[in-house]
Amino acid sequence: MDYPFDAIVVGAGGAGLWAALELAREGVNTAVLTKLYPTRSHTGTAQGGVCAALGNLEEDRWDWHMFDTVKGGDYLVDQDAAEVLAHEAIETVIELEHMGLPFNRTPDGKIDQRRFGGHTRNFGEAPVRRACFAADRTGHMILQTLYQQCIKHGVKFFDEYQVVDLLFEGGEPAEGGRAAGVVAYRVADGQLHTFRAKAVLMATGGFGRMFRITSNAHSLTGDGVALCYRHGIPLEDMEFFQFHPTGIVGIGILLSEAARGEGGTLLNDKGERFMERYAPKLMELAPRDMVSRAMYQEIRAGRGIGGKDYLYLDVRHLGRKVIEEKLPDITDFARIYQGVEPLKEPVPVQPTAHYAMGGIPTNVFSEVVQDEKGTVVPGLFAAGECACVSVHGANRLGTNSLVDLLVFGRRAGRQMARYAGTVERPRPIADAAEPIRAQLDAIKSRKSTGESVSTIRHELADVMMDNVGVYRDDKLLTAARDKVRELKDRYGAVSIADCSAVFNTDLLEANELGYLLDLAEAMVAGALARTESRGAHSREDFPERDDARWLKHTLAYRGPKGPTLKYKPVSITRFEPKPRTY
Amino acid sequence: MNVDLRILRYDPEPAELTGLPTTQPKPHWVTYKVEADPMDRVLDLLIKVKAEQDGSLSFRRSCGHGICGSDAMLINSRNRLACRIRVDQLGKKISVAPLPGLPVVKDLVVEMSGFFGKYRSVKPYLINDQPEPERERLQSVKDRARYDDTTKCILCAACTTACPSFWARPEYVGPAAIVQAHRFIFDSRDEGAEERLEILADEDGVWRCRTIFNCVDACPRGINITKAILEVSSAIVGRRG
Numbered sequence: 001m002d003y004p005f006d007a008i009v010v011g012a013g014g015a016g017l018w019a020a021l022e023l024a025r026e027g028v029n030t031a032v033l034t035k036l037y038p039t040r041s042h043t044g045t046a047q048g049g050v051c052a053a054l055g056n057l058e059e060d061r062w063d064w065h066m067f068d069t070v071k072g073g074d075y076l077v078d079q080d081a082a083e084v085l086a087h088e089a090i091e092t093v094i095e096l097e098h099m100g101l102p103f104n105r106t107p108d109g110k111i112d113q114r115r116f117g118g119h120t121r122n123f124g125e126a127p128v129r130r131a132c133f134a135a136d137r138t139g140h141m142i143l144q145t146l147y148q149q150c151i152k153h154g155v156k157f158f159d160e161y162q163v164v165d166l167l168f169e170g171g172e173p174a175e176g177g178r179a180a181g182v183v184a185y186r187v188a189d190g191q192l193h194t195f196r197a198k199a200v201l202m203a204t205g206g207f208g209r210m211f212r213i214t215s216n217a218h219s220l221t222g223d224g225v226a227l228c229y230r231h232g233i234p235l236e237d238m239e240f241f242q243f244h245p246t247g248i249v250g251i252g253i254l255l256s257e258a259a260r261g262e263g264g265t266l267l268n269d270k271g272e273r274f275m276e277r278y279a280p281k282l283m284e285l286a287p288r289d290m291v292s293r294a295m296y297q298e299i300r301a302g303r304g305i306g307g308k309d310y311l312y313l314d315v316r317h318l319g320r321k322v323i324e325e326k327l328p329d330i331t332d333f334a335r336i337y338q339g340v341e342p343l344k345e346p347v348p349v350q351p352t353a354h355y356a357m358g359g360i361p362t363n364v365f366s367e368v369v370q371d372e373k374g375t376v377v378p379g380l381f382a383a384g385e386c387a388c389v390s391v392h393g394a395n396r397l398g399t400n401s402l403v404d405l406l407v408f409g410r411r412a413g414r415q416m417a418r419y420a421g422t423v424e425r426p427r428p429i430a431d432a433a434e435p436i437r438a439q440l441d442a443i444k445s446r447k448s449t450g451e452s453v454s455t456i457r458h459e460l461a462d463v464m465m466d467n468v469g470v471y472r473d474d475k476l477l478t479a480a481r482d483k484v485r486e487l488k489d490r491y492g493a494v495s496i497a498d499c500s501a502v503f504n505t506d507l508l509e510a511n512e513l514g515y516l517l518d519l520a521e522a523m524v525a526g527a528l529a530r531t532e533s534r535g536a537h538s539r540e541d542f543p544e545r546d547d548a549r550w551l552k553h554t555l556a557y558r559g560p561k562g563p564t565l566k567y568k569p570v571s572i573t574r575f576e577p578k579p580r581t582y
Numbered sequence: 583m584n585v586d587l588r589i590l591r592y593d594p595e596p597a598e599l600t601g602l603p604t605t606q607p608k609p610h611w612v613t614y615k616v617e618a619d620p621m622d623r624v625l626d627l628l629i630k631v632k633a634e635q636d637g638s639l640s641f642r643r644s645c646g647h648g649i650c651g652s653d654a655m656l657i658n659s660r661n662r663l664a665c666r667i668r669v670d671q672l673g674k675k676i677s678v679a680p681l682p683g684l685p686v687v688k689d690l691v692v693e694m695s696g697f698f699g700k701y702r703s704v705k706p707y708l709i710n711d712q713p714e715p716e717r718e719r720l721q722s723v724k725d726r727a728r729y730d731d732t733t734k735c736i737l738c739a740a741c742t743t744a745c746p747s748f749w750a751r752p753e754y755v756g757p758a759a760i761v762q763a764h765r766f767i768f769d770s771r772d773e774g775a776e777e778r779l780e781i782l783a784d785e786d787g788v789w790r791c792r793t794i795f796n797c798v799d800a801c802p803r804g805i806n807i808t809k810a811i812l813e814v815s816s817a818i819v820g821r822r823g
Contacts, residue, residue, distance in 0.1 A: 036642075037694065039737050040650040095720040100708030100771065102726060102733050109720030134733070141648060148707035159695075188687065217645040253647045333647060336666060337622065454633035463793065497637030500595050503688040506637040 001193045001426055004108035005031045006420045008182055009198040009516055010127070010163045010224055012038035014139075014402065015384030015409030017146035018202030020365075022413025024153040030422050031195060032155060034184045035219065035508075038147050038404050042217045043405065045332060046139025048258030049118055049131030050096075050402040052089035056110040057129045062086045064121055065130065067575055069400060073357075073393020074535035074545065075577035076237070076553070076570055081389045083573065084364050085400070093132050101145040104326075107385050108404050114326075115261040117396040118287040124582070126139040127285050131399050136258050136329045142402060142459035154359050158195075160187040162508060163204075165436040166227050166380075167194065167427045173370050176230045180426035181378030186439070187508070190501030192433040198423050202228065202360060202368075202382040203409065208241075210516045210523075212355035212458075212465035215254040216249055224386045226515035228360045229522065232567065233370050233377065234555035236388040237358035238519065239526035240536050242396055243293040243470050246336050247352025249310045255330045257398040260284040264315040264324055265347060268303040272309075274368035276528040279582040286582045287396040288537045292351040296470050305348060307385060351470055357396055357536065358526075359388040361555065366412035372555060372568035379423070383408040384494045390553065393570075394535020442509050446495040453510045455496055456487050460513075464520055468527060473541040477528040484520045485562070491517055522556040525563040530554065547577050587627050589702050590679035592686050603792060605643040609686065611677075618782065619700040620670035624657055627662060628690075639698040641690040648802055649691065651738030654681055655690050661740040661800040681743040683752065700755050704781055709774025714788045725770040732810050736804040741797035741807055747790045755782065757797040764810040767817060778787045780816050788815045 007023050009016045012034035014547060017332035023030040033042065033518055055062040066086035070077045097103060097111060103113040113129040121128040150157075161184040168177035181196040207222030208214040229235050236263040245256040245266070260266070266284050268274045278294040279286035286294075315331075320343060323331055334340045334347045360382040361369045366389070368380040376518050384405040467480035491514060532546035534537050551570055555565040592609040598721055622717055625769045632639045642652040646665045653664040656679040669676070684692040735758065742748050742756035763782060767775045782788045788811055797807040 008812070009784065036644055036650070036652065037698070037737075039651050040644045040709055041652070042645065044736075045647070045649045083599050094716075094718055096716045100710075100766075100769065102769070103718070105721055105723050109717050109722050123753075135730075137649075137734070140736070144733075151702055152707040159698075217650065219644045329649075336668070337621075337623075337647065388714065407715045452633070453637070498640075500638065500688075503640045504638075505640050506632075543634050 003031065003195045004425060005029050005182045005197045006194060006199070006425065008033065008195050009201045009203060009414050011041070011203035011205060012157070012244070013043035013203060013205055013384060013405065014039035014142050014146060015405035015412065017143070017150055018409035019201050019203065019383060019416065020155045020405060020411055021146060021149050021153060023417055024150065024155045026417035028417050030155060031158055032101060032156045033163055033182065033195065035160060035187065037159050038157060041143055041192060041408060042220060044140045044143040045162050045217070045254070046142070046402055047136040047254065047256035048261060049114060049116060049133035049138050049399050050093060050142070050406070051116060051130045051399040052132055052403070053086065053130060054090060054093065054111060054132065055111065056113050058121070059128055060128055062090060064128070065089065065119070067121050067123050067444050069391060069397055070393070070575050071124065071580060072397040073395055073417045073581055075551065076390070076393030076534060078390050078571040079575065080571045081212040081364050081391045084132070084429045085403055088407045089403045090412060096142065096145060096406070099145050099149050101134065101141050101293060103132055114258065115285060116398045117257050117260065117285045118282070125445045127282065131261065133258065136256050139402060151365060158184070161185070161193070162187055163227070164440070164511065165225065165438040166200070166231055167429055167432050168231065169429070172232050173377040173380070180429060181438050183333065185508070187503055190504055192437055194429070194432045196426050196428065198420045198425055199213050199381060200264070201412050201416060202386050204386045205383045206356045206385040207516060207519050208356070210354045210375050210460055210464045210520050212461040213247060213250070213252040213350070214353040215244060215252050216353070221512035222386070222515050222519045223512065224382065225359050226252040226518045228368065229518055229558050231564050232558065233368060234361065234557045235358060235522045236361040236555055237390060237526070237553050238523040238556055239468040239530055239554060240357035240394045241523065242288055242352065242357060242536050243292045243351040244288055245295055245352035246313050246349040248333065249348045249350050251337060252352035254352065254354070255313060255331055255333060255339045256327070257345065259315050259327055262322055264313055265320055267312040267314050268298045269305050269307070269311060270303060274298050282311055282582040287395055287397060290582065292470050293538060295351055310350040314346040315342050315347045316344065316346070334421060353465070353515055355396055355401060356385055357388070357390070357394065359386050362387045362389045364389065364411070365415040367415065372566055373531035379419065381412045383412040394537060397423065440507060440511065443494065443506055444499050450489050450494045451494045453496065453513050456491055456494060460484070460487055460516060460520060468524055471538050471540055472527055473539055476529070477524060481524045481528060484517065484524055488517050488521065501523060518558070520562050525565060526556055528556040529565050551577060583618055583659070583669070583674065585616045585622060586675050587616050587631065588612070588677040589614065589616045589689070591689050593688055595822065601811050618669045619630055619669065622669045623665050624667050624672070624676065625664040626647065626655055627669070627676070640688045649736060650735035654738040654740040655681055656680065661744040663738060663740070663802045667804050681739060683743045684739070684748045685722055697742060697758070700763055701737060703755065704759045705761040706766065707775055708766060708769070708772055709777065711773065719771050721770055728770070729768040731805050732761045732770045734805055735765070736803060738802060738803060740800040744796040744800035746794055746796065747792055751786065751790060753786045755787055755819055756782040757811060759790060760811050760814055761805060761807055767814060775817070779814070779821055782814055785819045789819065791815070
């Protein structure tokens with residue numbers, strides 16, 4: 001079936017929903033496609049808060065927020081984008097409150113705010129209360145609130161429609177083509193549908209599932225990012241992937257930084273607050289890349305708990321009231337998934353693969369750009385974790401993921417509405433679904449070859465975790481590059497058990513594995529080439545930041561023999577790069 | 583430890599289409615022997631069966647830690663999230679079936695559109711036509727706490743599909759939709775209580791609740807659902823009085 005629309009939003013997390021809301025308010029005929037139900041999106045798992053310099057409890061300024069974002073990102077942040085982020089954070093949070101978001105309140109009825117890693121007053125002096133929160137389910141409330149508003153404004157949803165290809169008119173993006181729509185697989189019956197539109201937004205989230213230990217949902221397989229890559233759009237700064245310090249040991253489920261924001265501490269086997277040695281000023285509230293590295297150092301030095309590969313997060317001293325009112329969910333996670341009672345015992349934690357700083361390159365209007373000159377792909381937009389605008393640079397600060405998806409999801413919707421008013425709807429494209437149909441049929445019809453989706457997925461997750469994790473070097477990365485190539489070859493012969501049409505998750509998982517392999521290839525290539533340490537990218541063979549050679553963004557283009565790398569400059573407007581200490 | 587995992591399988595397509603030996607025309611139980619750690623969740627076991635024994639097993643899952651609400655199912659005769667219940671809480675014999683009372687699409691996957699339709703029917707969004715202030719609307723800590731419990735709902739459908747009143751009358755709006763209505767009715771910023779109470783005073787509204795407490799028992803978020811339903815009922819009565 002061919003559906004004509006004016007705008008298509010792919011993904012129904014925070015970025016997609018806010019964009020859809022803006023489009024609906026402007027009267028643009030819009031469809032939201034999601035491979036889940038909207039309320040299942042991963043925005044809902046964000047816990048601790050969303051930063052905005054409201055200054056409700058103490059003095060705060062948006063340019064302090066901007067500075068923290070730039071410094072937290074180890075100066076790889078595009079400062080024009082960080083300015084937009086920090087400035088518009090304030091009005092977006094206020095607008096969320098007007099939409100009904102149940103923020104916690106101060107005694108005088110304002111939005112309550114708490115401390116978060118790397119967020120400081122007066123350009124790094126001391127932690128500041130900037131994170132607006134709704135208990136430790138801020139993301140859940142953002143997702144619910146935006147979905148509620150979309151219902152109120154009559155947004156059209158296509159639930160469990162998985163987008164499997166992008167359509168362009170007038171050639172591929174590199175040939176000057178413009179976005180023309182998408183092809184979607186209806187999970188309920190296996191039918192392919194085309195959705196034509198003037199403007200298409202990618203809001204498909206991250207791809208942490210390429211790692212063994214991750215906080216990411218099973219559905220985070222980088223679909224939109226990989227589809228752009230396959231259509232010749234480069235991926236920006238893929239080598240920067242954040243490991244969050246406090247994941248539940250072995251399974252990676254997140255225990256929010258809010259636990260440390262409220263005063264929780266990290267302890268080693270000797271009971272020492274080891275962060276004293278690594279970040280004397282901010283301690284446990286140093287940025288995540290630094291805390292995760294400190295934890296690895298402690299473990300290597302034999303100071304992990306019982307000599308093992310984890311440490312303790314201790315919240316016992318916060319008392320029952322704070323824990324139950326401000327950290328109820330993560331307390332519950334520790335009880336269920338670890339069998340630990342945080343009121344009485346410290347909680348074992350280890351770093352977990354959490355967030356992609358890199359992704360589809362965009363400008364501050366959330367338009368996708370396809371080269372180092374900033375050439376826009378007409379009609380194609382991206383926002384949220386799948387995009388790289390770049391406000392996170394080499395390392396994202398806590399809560400800025402939510403700020404990013406709110407600010408740039410909103411901007412995407414507004415820009416799409418403007419753009420849609422200036423162009424004609426693309427004509428139907430003959431046989432638009434045929435290329436992807438052939439690919440999916442090939443997987444379905446292949447006789448059993450012994451190469452299974454789960455085997456390749458596990459081998460990929462192992463090599464990415466062990467070789468492309470918190471610490472990297474040439475030897476580890478070269479081995480990872482070879483392994484990913486081998487897995488890509490073997491993926492060409494992957495076979496599945498289920499040939500049916502109805503809710504065939506076997507087929508969809510096989511398809512998603514292809515996305516993860518493509519993105520792993522780009523990540524490893526960028527990491528291997530970048531011979532410096534910056535933010536989340538720590539090369540033991542190149543331990544220093546090297547601004548002379550590497551103060552630039554990576555652009556990885558897909559090629560038959562692996563990615564080709566180009567680079568583009570960083571936008572520096574207010575803050576010259578300085579050594580990064582906390 | 584070894585676990586006998588019984589799963590209620592169902593494939594709506596004929597065997598010649600699916601090419602699967604397991605395809606049978608009616609729902610049927612299949613037992614899988616699985617090696618499990620006591621701390622494994624039922625979701626881990628389902629993923630293991632799919633990876634190692636039968637790739638055609640279908641179920642929904644996403645976040646894997648009780649927030650997205652994808653994997654509610656009937657586990658050892660109670661509605662729960664598969665990602666929140668551990669093997670050591672269930673024992674060596676575990677049975678898994680789709681949520682009761684909704685049409686089955688395939689295996690553990692049920693048709694959710696009716697459920698979300700009921701959610702939409704209660705106007706689950708803030709209604710307030712006053713001009714917006716420049717900054718946030720003020721709300722006291724006490725007023726915020728008034729509806730805190732019902733903001734936790736993740737729309738997993740465990741409560742509604744555990745409700746005998748819903749089984750007896752599928753038109754009943756059900757506990758999940760009432761919880762969502764409660765969240766706004768008792769929010770001091772909202773002005774849509776009248777409209778919602780009118781909807782819920784309908785013959786398929788709150789009066790169908792027989793205070794059986796199955797919903798409270800099923801809720802993975804620990805919401806006191808029956809209390810919320812009774813508060814909405816009282817508000818309707820108070821409005822008539």
